[in-house]
Amino acid sequence: MTTVSWSGEQGTSRGPGPFLSVRDLSVEFSTEDGVVHAVDGLSFDVEKGTTLGIVGESGSGKSVTNLAILGLHDPAHTKIAGEIWLEDQELLSAGRGTMERLRGDRVAMIFQDPLTSLSPFHTIGRQIGEVYRKHKGASKKEARERAVEMLDRVGIPQPKTRVDHYPHEFSGGMRQRAMIAMALVCDPDLLIADEPTTALDVTVQAQILDLLKDLQQQFGTAIILITHDLGVVANTADNVLVMYAGRAAERGTVREVLREPRHPYTWGLLSSMPRLNAAVDEPLHPVRGTPPSLLTPPPGCPFHPRCDYPQLAGPELCFHQRPDISPESGHGDACYLTLQQKKDIRTAQIEEPA
Amino acid sequence: MTGFLVRRILGALVILLIISAVTFYLFYAIPRDPARAFCGKICRPETLTLIRHNLGMDEPLFVQYWHWLVGIFAGRDFVQFGACPAPCLGYSFATQEPVFGAIVDRFPVTLSLTIGASAVILSFGILTGMLAAWKVGQPLDKIASASSVVGASLQIYFVGPLLAFYLVDTAGLLPRPSYVAFTEDPLGWFTHLLLPWVVLSIIFTANYTRMTRSQMVEQLAEDYVRTARAKGMSSRSVFFRFAWRGAMIPIITIFGVDLATLLGGAIITEQTFSLHGIGELAVRAVQNTDLPMLLGVTIVGAAAIVVLNIVVDVLYAVIDPRVRIG
Numbered sequence: 001m002t003t004v005s006w007s008g009e010q011g012t013s014r015g016p017g018p019f020l021s022v023r024d025l026s027v028e029f030s031t032e033d034g035v036v037h038a039v040d041g042l043s044f045d046v047e048k049g050t051t052l053g054i055v056g057e058s059g060s061g062k063s064v065t066n067l068a069i070l071g072l073h074d075p076a077h078t079k080i081a082g083e084i085w086l087e088d089q090e091l092l093s094a095g096r097g098t099m100e101r102l103r104g105d106r107v108a109m110i111f112q113d114p115l116t117s118l119s120p121f122h123t124i125g126r127q128i129g130e131v132y133r134k135h136k137g138a139s140k141k142e143a144r145e146r147a148v149e150m151l152d153r154v155g156i157p158q159p160k161t162r163v164d165h166y167p168h169e170f171s172g173g174m175r176q177r178a179m180i181a182m183a184l185v186c187d188p189d190l191l192i193a194d195e196p197t198t199a200l201d202v203t204v205q206a207q208i209l210d211l212l213k214d215l216q217q218q219f220g221t222a223i224i225l226i227t228h229d230l231g232v233v234a235n236t237a238d239n240v241l242v243m244y245a246g247r248a249a250e251r252g253t254v255r256e257v258l259r260e261p262r263h264p265y266t267w268g269l270l271s272s273m274p275r276l277n278a279a280v281d282e283p284l285h286p287v288r289g290t291p292p293s294l295l296t297p298p299p300g301c302p303f304h305p306r307c308d309y310p311q312l313a314g315p316e317l318c319f320h321q322r323p324d325i326s327p328e329s330g331h332g333d334a335c336y337l338t339l340q341q342k343k344d345i346r347t348a349q350i351e352e353p354a
Numbered sequence: 355m356t357g358f359l360v361r362r363i364l365g366a367l368v369i370l371l372i373i374s375a376v377t378f379y380l381f382y383a384i385p386r387d388p389a390r391a392f393c394g395k396i397c398r399p400e401t402l403t404l405i406r407h408n409l410g411m412d413e414p415l416f417v418q419y420w421h422w423l424v425g426i427f428a429g430r431d432f433v434q435f436g437a438c439p440a441p442c443l444g445y446s447f448a449t450q451e452p453v454f455g456a457i458v459d460r461f462p463v464t465l466s467l468t469i470g471a472s473a474v475i476l477s478f479g480i481l482t483g484m485l486a487a488w489k490v491g492q493p494l495d496k497i498a499s500a501s502s503v504v505g506a507s508l509q510i511y512f513v514g515p516l517l518a519f520y521l522v523d524t525a526g527l528l529p530r531p532s533y534v535a536f537t538e539d540p541l542g543w544f545t546h547l548l549l550p551w552v553v554l555s556i557i558f559t560a561n562y563t564r565m566t567r568s569q570m571v572e573q574l575a576e577d578y579v580r581t582a583r584a585k586g587m588s589s590r591s592v593f594f595r596f597a598w599r600g601a602m603i604p605i606i607t608i609f610g611v612d613l614a615t616l617l618g619g620a621i622i623t624e625q626t627f628s629l630h631g632i633g634e635l636a637v638r639a640v641q642n643t644d645l646p647m648l649l650g651v652t653i654v655g656a657a658a659i660v661v662l663n664i665v666v667d668v669l670y671a672v673i674d675p676r677v678r679i680g
Contacts, residue, residue, distance in 0.1 A: 070584055076491065096589075104586035111584075116577035120676055121599040131585045166675045182585065 018045035025082035027064050036294045038064040040246040051223040053237030057291050061246035062226045066192045071099040105135040108183035112195040114175035118167040125163030128182045135186045150181035173204035194226045209236050242266050245292050245302035252331030263333040264307045366660040373656045378419050381645050388643050408434040444646030453650035463533045463631035467620045474555040483566020505560030514553045514626040531627040554623045569601035610666035614659050
């Protein structure tokens, strides 16, 4: 759906259809309080060599979606439906062994907190090397050499010494670099980065994002970048998917979504972001209200309790009927307002900010 | 690591010094005069003074304590008993036997009991806990958890005689518990002590089952375990190589604390099965107001706990690299 400016990476072969295609994915957790609809009918595509930024509030289903791609949910408490295609392989129906071979090899993941996400009991070199040994059948020595090479590639100084260090001997930024080295050790086709810079300070953030960009240009990796930082998306992503309450609210290229946002929720996200060129005393405008409970999602459009314009779409429409994302491809959003109505509201907003 | 060990050993010596001093002074706070007990029913003041002198009790307390300390390292001479070579812990007021010798005779019994029970506790407790965590929520987990609650509620003096009655007297599966020196007959050592080990370990094992289970479940939800799975590590390797390491750290910590309780349990077990160990010695020393024996037993028991705790700390550092520096 998110058709993508295919960046013409040389030497990559792909079957018909997009590289990664998530179709009508829904993820439900059974908890003591009831069933949580964490993701509900989500579809998106990612092409090789491109970056898809997934944005949304906490609990909007960003991480859940990506854990589903890797098959990391506990099957005892989770019900997953839909399809996830990686080229010509469907992942949700794949067996445990298939998924174990796939994880870390073709699909790798970088987690948010590099301190807790690395094992405190094993050296960095071993943690990187064991992925290589598992998937490439390398010897201990080869794996260690590869680990040194990877540490060097992600810009860790003195990789030959550092390879024998433990995570607690690394700084936060270095740990995230090591994490990236670990994710990239088998040259994955798809890299899922779950808020990779949230735990890092701003200068290190930029370095890590640059690093990801460089590696993508070198190896043509497809990247899914989960973040709640629109600034990060603007700098690194090709396409954006805005998620709200486990559903897609808006999707399109970065330019489309950030320049001409169509969904009222995207407007809210954008206006809640501080801008450097704004006056110092200009207040931020957070999206009012709180994210809906996923135990009992509101009927109709899940965003309507927080939306300022439900009456514009027609009597009661937003309260009872759930909008689907439209059009089918390109820049689309899940909202009943007409394009003209949205344009008018946006123009008014920009002329007279709240 | 060497620096760490040296620091720990020096610390241990200070602890032992404090324990011995406190025990020494506490003993004299008891309103009972050992010299009078020594003297018998018809006691003339001259005899009492003589006894006091012979026992070295006519000197100020700190001098007595100093003599006791020096005796450990250099030996000392007693008016009453003659020379006592180092390490000298004095002579028992009650039985007149050398304290050090008495402890050395009985120490293997208590040590065997404690070490054997520790092995049962750790192997069996951790094993069942891991099994329960592996099959969390399934029947096996529920059986393990339920039986551990029952186990934790049992008492040594209840289970001991009961098991002895069924296993030894009725079924004849095990010999009546007694101490057979390991160096003479390892198999006999094992079979004769098996029942006391099991009895002593029952309450503890149940705790370790529960602790291991909850720790494993907790560790399996940790971020680094998720990372390991995201790397494609097999469930078995995630379980045993990653989560296990994390789960063992609190278990070892608790075990270090439990060692003292275990030694106390060993005393009850000794009484239950009439094993002649340190515990029996300690109980008798208290009953007889036998200072040298009491001091000796206290200091040896404390030393054992302190040494085992150093071993635990070393284990800790082996498992968790974050402990190694600093």
